[in-house]
Amino acid sequence: MQPEIKTWLGGARLDSFNATWPFARLTATRELLTLRVVWAGLFEFKPEHVRNLTEFGFIPFLGKGVQIHHHVPDYPARVVFWHFSWSVSWLIEELRRLGYAAV
Secondary structure, three states, X not given: OOXXXXXXEEEEEEOOEEEEEEXXXXXXXXXXXXXXXXXXXXXXXXXXXEEEEEXXXXXXXXXXXXXXXXXXXXXXXXXXXXXXXXXXXXXXXXXHHOOXXXX
């Protein structure tokens, strides 16, 4: 049986570095959450690396983001995946359903 793979295209913020759409891709399976950002690299999180997922946004009407609160020491403290949506609560729920920061 093939693992369930979900993929979204968007932008990203890594501390003060910002990549706009379409320069980031978020891919999730039950085993690995991957954020690939052009010019910044690849960031991989296992479910146990993700402490919490929260909605992030400071530019109204231009999209919201999912902030990945993690404990990977070599990664930027602020990791946000931008998606052009009024709300990203649906995306947070999808990631939680896959086992990331499940409450």
